[in-house]
Amino acid sequence: MKLHHVPGARSCRVRWLLEELGIEYELDQKELRDGSLRSPEYLAKNPNGKVPTLEDDGVIFYESGAILQYLLERYGKGRLAPAIDSPSRPIFLQWFHWAEATLMPPMGVIMGNRFVLTEEDRSEAALSVARRQLANALRVLAGSVEGKAFLVDDELSAADIMVAYSLTLAKMVGELPEEPESLHHWLAGLAARPGYQTAFEGGFG
Ligand SMILES: N[C@@H](CCC(=O)N[C@@H](CS)C(=O)NCC(=O)O)C(=O)O
Numbered sequence: 001m002k003l004h005h006v007p008g009a010r011s012c013r014v015r016w017l018l019e020e021l022g023i024e025y026e027l028d029q030k031e032l033r034d035g036s037l038r039s040p041e042y043l044a045k046n047p048n049g050k051v052p053t054l055e056d057d058g059v060i061f062y063e064s065g066a067i068l069q070y071l072l073e074r075y076g077k078g079r080l081a082p083a084i085d086s087p088s089r090p091i092f093l094q095w096f097h098w099a100e101a102t103l104m105p106p107m108g109v110i111m112g113n114r115f116v117l118t119e120e121d122r123s124e125a126a127l128s129v130a131r132r133q134l135a136n137a138l139r140v141l142a143g144s145v146e147g148k149a150f151l152v153d154d155e156l157s158a159a160d161i162m163v164a165y166s167l168t169l170a171k172m173v174g175e176l177p178e179e180p181e182s183l184h185h186w187l188a189g190l191a192a193r194p195g196y197q198t199a200f201e202g203g204f205g
Contacts, residue, residue: 001018001055001056002025002026002054003018004028004045005028005051006051007036007200008204010050010165012165012168013089014052014054014070016097016161016196016199016200017068017080019194020156022167030042032140033104045060050062064100066118067178068158068162069158080157080159081157091151092158095151095160098161099159100162103163104135105130107130107166107175110131110173111169114127134170138183143182145183145186146182156190168191170203172203172204173204
């Protein structure tokens with residue numbers, strides 16, 4: 001199995017899950033700005049020119065959430081996700097998808113307007129709307145992790161991995177406020193795990 005990865009990118013989610021499941025993998029570590037994500041060989045694997053991309057058993061595919069779901073279904077043996085018929089399953093799915101569908105869009109706008117877009121394409125108005133949306137999402141998350149170590153039941157699930165990646169990104173770029181405390185407490189518990197530490201090796205590249 002081969003994971004195409006950039007330090008600090010969403011491929012950290014995949015690496016973290018691989019570590020937690022104890023799956024052996026080869027890492028193809030790339031950099032955001034050296035053009036390697038735009039090479040014809042890489043674009044043949046992922047025409048979006050983004051990471052993560054996973055190669056396993058003759059199949060090549062992308063989208064961090066889809067990759068996590070595939071790994072759980074194929075290699076999870078029931079770990080890191082509530083059973084399909086568990087009442088916790090819908091809540092697990094809710095948070096799993098909330099990470100990319102609700103938390104990441106404002107982060108994308110913030111990252112774009114702070115680091116990626118050219119000066120003329122940047123917009124203070126867009127940045128301030130995205131920060132309001134982020135604050136709203138963080139308020140929702142904070143209420144759900146208050147006094148808890150994990151989002152679902154009392155154990156680590158792939159929903160924690162999906163969401164904690166996004167929160168780590170917000171923290172790394174100074175977009176995570178000091179309050180509410182519950183967010184920092186929840187993230188610190190997850191960040192103490194060896195799998196998290198391996199996944200985030202190299203910081204944000
Ligand atoms: N929804 C996709 C987003 C993938 C994505 O945007 N990856 C970023 C890094 S976090 C990337 O590779 N950006 C490189 C670029 O746009 O040049 C996923 O979850 O896999």
